Amino acid sequence: MVRQETTQVIVVGAGFAGITAARELSKRGVDVVVLEARDRVGGRVWTQKHNGYWVDVGGQWTGPGQDHIRALGDEMGVKSFPTWPDGEHLQYSEGLGLRRHAGAAPDDDAETMGKLVQAIMAFDQLAQDVPLQAPWETPDAQRLDGMTVQTWIDENIDSERAREGMRTAIEAVFAAEPHEVSLLHGLFYAKSGNGFFNLISTEGGAQADRFDGGAGTVAELAAKGLGDAIWLSCPVRTITQDNGSITVSGDDFAVTGKICVVTVPPTLAGRIDYDPAMPPLRDQLTSRSPMGGVIKIHAIYDTPWWRDEGLSGRVVSDVGPIKVIFDNSPPEGTPGMLMGFIEGGDARRYAGVDEGERRKVALDCFVRYFGDRAAKPVDYIEGNWPAEQWSRGGYGAVFPAGTWVTCGQALREPVGRIHWAGTETAEAFVGYIDGAVRSGERVVNEVLEVLE
Amino acid sequence: MVRQETTQVIVVGAGFAGITAARELSKRGVDVVVLEARDRVGGRVWTQKHNGYWVDVGGQWTGPGQDHIRALGDEMGVKSFPTWPDGEHLQYSEGLGLRRHAGAAPDDDAETMGKLVQAIMAFDQLAQDVPLQAPWETPDAQRLDGMTVQTWIDENIDSERAREGMRTAIEAVFAAEPHEVSLLHGLFYAKSGNGFFNLISTEGGAQADRFDGGAGTVAELAAKGLGDAIWLSCPVRTITQDNGSITVSGDDFAVTGKICVVTVPPTLAGRIDYDPAMPPLRDQLTSRSPMGGVIKIHAIYDTPWWRDEGLSGRVVSDVGPIKVIFDNSPPEGTPGMLMGFIEGGDARRYAGVDEGERRKVALDCFVRYFGDRAAKPVDYIEGNWPAEQWSRGGYGAVFPAGTWVTCGQALREPVGRIHWAGTETAEAFVGYIDGAVRSGERVVNEVLEVLE
Numbered sequence: 025m026v027r028q029e030t031t032q033v034i035v036v037g038a039g040f041a042g043i044t045a046a047r048e049l050s051k052r053g054v055d056v057v058v059l060e061a062r063d064r065v066g067g068r069v070w071t072q073k074h075n076g077y078w079v080d081v082g083g084q085w086t087g088p089g090q091d092h093i094r095a096l097g098d099e100m101g102v103k104s105f106p107t108w109p110d111g112e113h114l115q116y117s118e119g120l121g122l123r124r125h126a127g128a129a130p131d132d133d134a135e136t137m138g139k140l141v142q143a144i145m146a147f148d149q150l151a152q153d154v155p156l157q158a159p160w161e162t163p164d165a166q167r168l169d170g171m172t173v174q175t176w177i178d179e180n181i182d183s184e185r186a187r188e189g190m191r192t193a194i195e196a197v198f199a200a201e202p203h204e205v206s207l208l209h210g211l212f213y214a215k216s217g218n219g220f221f222n223l224i225s226t227e228g229g230a231q232a233d234r235f236d237g238g239a240g241t242v243a244e245l246a247a248k249g250l251g252d253a254i255w256l257s258c259p260v261r262t263i264t265q266d267n268g269s270i271t272v273s274g275d276d277f278a279v280t281g282k283i284c285v286v287t288v289p290p291t292l293a294g295r296i297d298y299d300p301a302m303p304p305l306r307d308q309l310t311s312r313s314p315m316g317g318v319i320k321i322h323a324i325y326d327t328p329w330w331r332d333e334g335l336s337g338r339v340v341s342d343v344g345p346i347k348v349i350f351d352n353s354p355p356e357g358t359p360g361m362l363m364g365f366i367e368g369g370d371a372r373r374y375a376g377v378d379e380g381e382r383r384k385v386a387l388d389c390f391v392r393y394f395g396d397r398a399a400k401p402v403d404y405i406e407g408n409w410p411a412e413q414w415s416r417g418g419y420g421a422v423f424p425a426g427t428w429v430t431c432g433q434a435l436r437e438p439v440g441r442i443h444w445a446g447t448e449t450a451e452a453f454v455g456y457i458d459g460a461v462r463s464g465e466r467v468v469n470e471v472l473e474v475l476e
Numbered sequence: 477m478v479r480q481e482t483t484q485v486i487v488v489g490a491g492f493a494g495i496t497a498a499r500e501l502s503k504r505g506v507d508v509v510v511l512e513a514r515d516r517v518g519g520r521v522w523t524q525k526h527n528g529y530w531v532d533v534g535g536q537w538t539g540p541g542q543d544h545i546r547a548l549g550d551e552m553g554v555k556s557f558p559t560w561p562d563g564e565h566l567q568y569s570e571g572l573g574l575r576r577h578a579g580a581a582p583d584d585d586a587e588t589m590g591k592l593v594q595a596i597m598a599f600d601q602l603a604q605d606v607p608l609q610a611p612w613e614t615p616d617a618q619r620l621d622g623m624t625v626q627t628w629i630d631e632n633i634d635s636e637r638a639r640e641g642m643r644t645a646i647e648a649v650f651a652a653e654p655h656e657v658s659l660l661h662g663l664f665y666a667k668s669g670n671g672f673f674n675l676i677s678t679e680g681g682a683q684a685d686r687f688d689g690g691a692g693t694v695a696e697l698a699a700k701g702l703g704d705a706i707w708l709s710c711p712v713r714t715i716t717q718d719n720g721s722i723t724v725s726g727d728d729f730a731v732t733g734k735i736c737v738v739t740v741p742p743t744l745a746g747r748i749d750y751d752p753a754m755p756p757l758r759d760q761l762t763s764r765s766p767m768g769g770v771i772k773i774h775a776i777y778d779t780p781w782w783r784d785e786g787l788s789g790r791v792v793s794d795v796g797p798i799k800v801i802f803d804n805s806p807p808e809g810t811p812g813m814l815m816g817f818i819e820g821g822d823a824r825r826y827a828g829v830d831e832g833e834r835r836k837v838a839l840d841c842f843v844r845y846f847g848d849r850a851a852k853p854v855d856y857i858e859g860n861w862p863a864e865q866w867s868r869g870g871y872g873a874v875f876p877a878g879t880w881v882t883c884g885q886a887l888r889e890p891v892g893r894i895h896w897a898g899t900e901t902a903e904a905f906v907g908y909i910d911g912a913v914r915s916g917e918r919v920v921n922e923v924l925e926v927l928e
Contacts (some may be wrong), residue, residue, distance in 0.1 A: 030635055167626075170655025172877045174622035203622025204878030261749070263715070291763040292687045297713070303828035304769070304862035304869075306503040311868070313744040314874060317756070369882055375756035383820060410756035416763070417756075424876035425624045426656030 031055045033471055034279050036260050036296075038242050039067020039285035040457050041445040043246050044096070044464025049248060049471065057279045058250065059272060061259035061414040065247040068418050069457060071238025074403060077359055078238045079322050080352075081407030083419065083457050086239075087225075087232035089129040089218050090458035092465065093242070097235055100245040104233040107226050108328075108351040111336035114393050117188075118343055122393065126334070139186035144193075146180060148219045151211035153445045156451040157362045159212040160432040169208035169429040176207045188342050196348050197223045198455075199316030200422040201368040209423035216454040226338075226350075230456065236355055239457060259414070263442065264299040270441040283471050287446040287464070289316060289421050290435070292414070298442075305434040312427045313448070315417025317371030317410045320366050321346065321386045324403035328353045328360030330394055337362055339393045346371035346389035362390055362398065370415075375410035382406070420455035443467050443474075479729040483507045485923055486731050487722045488712050488748075489739035491519020492909050493897040495698050496548070496916025497737050501923065502702060504775065508701065509731045511724060513711035513866040515820025517699040520849050520870050521909060523692025525768075526855060529811055530690045530845035531774050532804070533859030535909050538691075539684035541670050542910035544917065545694070549687055552697040556685040559678050560780075562805040563788035566845050569640075570795055574845065576787070591638035592629075598632060600671045603663035608903040611664040612884045621660035621881040628659045640794050648800050649675045650907075651768030652874040653820040661875035668906040678790075678802075682908070688807055690910060711866070715894065716751040722893040735923050739898040739916070741873050742887070743767060744866070750894075757886040764879045765900070769823030769862050773798065773816050773838045776855035780805045780812030782846055789814055791845045797822035798841035814842055823869075834858070841899065872907035873900045895926075 035042045037061035046056045064070070070082040086093050097104060104122055112124045115133075123130045129137045154162045162168060173194055181187045186260060194202045197220070198213070214220040223230045226297045235242055246364075247254055255277065263284060271280045286293050301307070328351060330337050337351025351379040352363035363436025364386065366374055374382050383404055409418035422442035423432075436449050445467040450459030483502055487494045490512035498508045516522070522534040538545050538556060549556060564576045567585075575582045581589045605613045614620060625646055633639045646654045650665070651670070666672040675682045687694055699706055707729065715736060716723045723732045738745050746754075746762025753759070780803060782789050789803025797818040804815035816838065818826055826834050835856055842850035861870035875884075888901050897919040902911030 048835075051693075080660035147886075166655055167630075170624050172622050172624070172627075174619075175624075175627050201878070201882075203618055204882060206877075291746075294743075297747075301863075301865040304824050307868050308766055308769070308824055308862070312764060314760055314763040317760070372756050372760055372882060390800075410760070413753040416759050424878050426653070426876050430653075430656060432823060 029057060029279050030279045031057045031279060032475065034059065034270070034281045034284045035287065036272065036284065037067060037446070038247060038254050039287060040069060040093070040243060040460035041287040041444070041447065041464040042285070043243060043250070044461045045287065045445055045467050046250055046253065046346040047246060048465060048468040050253070052472065054475065056153065056250075056253050057281070058254040059258045059260050059274070059277070059279065060254060060256050063257045065254060066240045066243035068409070068415050069239045069243055070407065073238025073403065074405065077189040077324070077354060079405050080234070080238045080240065081320055081322070081362070081405060082240070082409070084234050084238035084239045085231045086235070086458065087230045088228060089222070090230070090453055090456060092461040096246060096461055097242050097404070100242050102242050102245065103236045105236055105355040106233055107231055108337060108353060109227055111331060111334050112160065113336050113338040113340070116339065116343060116393055122332070136183060136189060139181060139183050140189045143186060143190055144220050145180045146220065147211070147239065148214060151215040154208070154212050156212065156214050156216055158433070159208055159428045162208060165208060165429050168211065169206050169427070170425060171207045172203050172425050173205045173207050173210045174202035192340060192342055192347055193224050195367040196365065198422050199318040199367045199417070200420050201373065204368070204422060204424055206423050206425040206428060208428050212428070213454055216450065216452050216459070217456065231350075245437055260296055262299065264298040265441045283441050283443060283474060285443050285445055285467050285471065289313070289315060289415070289446055289448055291421065293444070302439060303434070305431045306437070306439055309427065309431040309434045311433070313421040313423055315410070315415065316419055316422045317368055317375065318418045319366040319371045319375060319382070319409065320407040321366065322352060322405040323362045323390050323398065323401035324405065325360040325401055327358055329397060330360070330362070334367040335394070341393065345374055346386055349390070349393065360404065360470065362394070364389060373409055375408050379406070443470050477727065478734065478865060481509060481731050483731060483733045484735070484927065486511065486722070486733045486736045488724065488736065489505070489519060489898070490517040490699060490706050491739060491898070492545070492695060492912035493739040493899065493916040494737070495702070496913045497693060497739065497897055497919050498702055498705065499698060500917060500920040501707070504924065506927065508691065508702075508705050509733070510706040511710045511712050511726070511729070511731065512706060512708050513710045517706065518692045520861070520867050521688025521691045521695055522859065524857065526857065529776070529806060531813070531857050532686070532690045532692065533772055533774070533857060534861070536686055536691045537683045538687070538910065539682045540680060541674070542682070542905055542908060544913040545783060545910040548698060548913055549694050552694050554694050554697065555688045557688055557807040558685055559683055560789060560805060563783060563786050565788050565790040568791065568793035568795060568845055581795060587595035588635060588637040588641060590634050592634060592641045595633045596643055596672050600664070600666060600673065603667040603671070606660070606664045606667050608664065608668055610885070611660055611880045614660060617660060620663065621658050621879070622877060623659045624655050624877050625657045625659050625662045626654035629654055636836050644792060644799055645676050646795055647819045647928060648817065650874050651770040651819045651823065651869070651871050652683045656820070656874060656876055658875050658877040658878050658880060664880070665906055668904050668911070669908065678770050683802070714747055714749040714751065717893045735893050735926060737895050737897055737923065741765070741867070741900055742769060743873065744868065745896070754891060755886070757883045758889070758891055761879065761883040761886045764883070765873040765875055767862070767867065768871055768874045769820055769827065770870045771818040771823045771826060771834070771861065772820065773855040773858040774804060775814045775839065775842050775850065775853035776816070776857065777812040777853050779810055782812070784815070787846070791894060793845065797826055798838055801842070801845065811854065814846070816841060824862055827860050831858070890922065895922050912924055
């Protein structure tokens with residue numbers, strides 16, 4: 025039996041963009057229905073509850089400048105707390121093995137770090153010219169979008185160790201490797217996040233703070249006010265529009281309204297059947313905006329015992345598949361949690377293997393950095409995003425060379441009654457929860473203008 | 477009402493790959509059903525009949541080495557004939573205007589041509605190392621796939637005019653611009669087509685011959701033998717498989733079998749709903765393999781009057797949107813047909829405007845090269861491939877930087893009961909009709925092995 029309803033605005037996706045858009049429209053008296061494929065809200069943010077503790081298996085961080093998600097968190101009464109800051113960090117490299125250090129890097133690495141910092145400054149300098157509302161209008165856009173970040177690294181960094189450092193940083197920021205990422209996209213993304221330095225920084229940077237109870241709690245509380253306007257387990261298959269209305273349907277539902285807001289990532293938006301079909305530029309965009317690859321792994325221990333050893337729990341390594349680790353324990357400190365990322369090509373590769381094999385490889389990494397005590401966690405929890413049918417990767421879309429100049433202008437341009445949101449469409453903090461919230465706010469303005 | 481059927485092999489797509497696979501399987505006594513979204517066979521090959529003449533609005537050419545489509549043409553009794561060879565060619569450039577010439581280029585351009593030839597030789601030399609069955613295993617694959625053809629041009633050609641010439645050649649071969657194309661993909665594609673020289677050549681090259689009556693005639697005749705095993709106007713929406721069988725369904729049909737062969741381009745294959753969902757690598761592949769952009773325009777005149785002026789009808793121009801033109805008249809010479817290509821970014825841009833505006837811009841190009849007589853054709857026929865819902869571009873998929881090394885190995889690897897064909901999966905003449913036929917033959921071997 026087909027569940028049918030008529031409303032004013034249909035929102036596709038109950039992540040932060042969709043929830044924000046629906047809430048703001050509701051507040052203004054607009055009728056909405058939110059269609060969500062999953063049986064939960066939050067999208068790429070997902071807080072799981074296990075045996076008395078919570079784990080953010082998806083997006084989690086916020087930091088200075090990310091005022092829109094912070095405001096929403098405040099409104100929902102969810103407190104934030106700093107990412108665990110104390111102790112010495114670990115660095116692992118193929119040649120030099122494991123080294124402990126305070127500050128940004130081991131003292132021996134001063135020269136490499138100098139070169140890396142210089143490179144990042146040059147990168148951020150180059151990014152200044154990108155107009156965030158229209159990256160395709162950057163001076164020399166075709167040249168910048170016609171090369172990859174890898175090419176830029178090869179041309180601009182003259183030390184192999186500094187190049188390696190930059191590659192690791194790119195992987196951590198984009199969940200993609202430098203050869204997959206358009207230079208123009210890299211510049212756009214860095215500028216949108218207040219600079220590459222900000223994106224790789226914890227204290228005072230994009231990884232500064234977390235939400236107590238998990239970022240998913242913010243989504244759940246925000247969604248509560250929408251009540252049964254959110255339809256879970258309703259994957260959208262087709263969107264049909266004409267001069268009078270728009271109908272969004274799935275296997276067992278059909279909702280008709282005036283406007284539809286699609287908040288899912290471009291590549292997933294491209295899989296919906298549209299009638300009439302999407303215009304060529306929009307279609308090209310969705311066929312060349314793949315998702316980054318990330319698997320987020322938590323190893324959970326009774327206590328954060330590494331703190332007693334004077335360690336912060338943070339690791340940067342040039343040997344994978346886990347190259348970046350944080351202490352991701354809750355604010356009260358127990359249980360202790362080490363959280364590592366498998367990114368880019370490693371994520372795509374390991375996303376498809378058995379969980380048992382992935383677990384073994386991941387724990388081997390934890391042991392490599394923290395010793396045998398890491399081998400036997402009391403729990404092991406993973407967010408395997410490339411395998412998630414309704415995300416197919418993360419953190420967000422990563423534009424390869426050519427996308428921005430060939431079809432970037434189709435990213436936010438409405439198509440008839442369809443408007444676009446989602447973190448990929450943000451101008452600030454693209455790829456972050458904050459960008460998703462901002463995109464939801466932006467699209468509300470578009471929709472209200474049309475509804476008037 | 478849902479039309480239901482049980483068969484052994486379900487083929488998705490009745491282009492040359494699908495027709496070839498279905499015919500070869502049928503010949504061996506295997507039951508097949510071919511599901512085609514359009515109301516015709518041929519896919520990206522489409523011969524239209526108008527007022528007593530025929531026009532190939534899609535793929536049309538064959539040439540030396542393309543033995544598989546030639547064999548099929550022979551089997552169907554369709555004769556081929558040479559692309560019109562006689563007369564002087566035209567070259568148009570921003571700086572120098574219109575020039576007539578015999579040979580490959582105007583005499584003044586000897587130095588530029590020398591540099592261009594040298595560049596193409598270097599390109600073909602570099603391509604020698606690409607293993608066609610596994611481009612991701614090319615020595616230094618990550619570096620080659622981590623840069624665009626544009627970067628290679630900038631680094632390897634030291635004259636602006638020769639660079640411009642290479643850009644025009646790349647656009648003509650890929651229906652895409654150098655900044656959109658991975659260098660590794662460019663090398664793979666060139667090698668698969670017997671070298672870049674072959675791909676840009678008419679006499680003795682990839683544009684050598686055409687089919688009398690149109691390439692679509694070959695598809696139609698080949699399809700005839702399959703009778704009602706071909707279901708037209710049946711766009712596939714979902715493919716569901718388990719241990720025992722596979723079911724392919726659309727709005728009003730469902731076919732169950734042992735094996736499914738999907739022959740549509742990767743980006744369109746990615747829009748089908750699969751249950752279970754595609755593995756991560758395959759999903760990534762379909763989200764980063766956009767179609768090239770091409771609009772193929774015929775201006776039709778009572779006679780090929782340019783021949784009387786000593787012109788071949790061929791043009792190469794560095795001013796768009798039509799930069800390449802051929803005399804595309806039928807072998808008997810009447811009516812006279814000039815055929816021009818709008819490629820890459822121009823195609824994406826002009827695909828979305830009104831036909832009237834596109835026609836005006838196109839005829840302005842014909843007039844720029846051939847004078848006022850070109851302004852009033854008796855007929856104007858276009859193949860607007862980016863706007864075609866069941867192709868969304870052409871000639872074929874163009875891999876941006878990063879695709880081959882990140883997920884190229886998923887291109888031909890079967891997923892459970894699903895096998896992949898289509899010109900994109902060929903090892904020789906990828907992107908050509910010949911590649912499509914070859915891919916159909918290859919997949920038959922895979923399927924027979926499984927069915928045994």
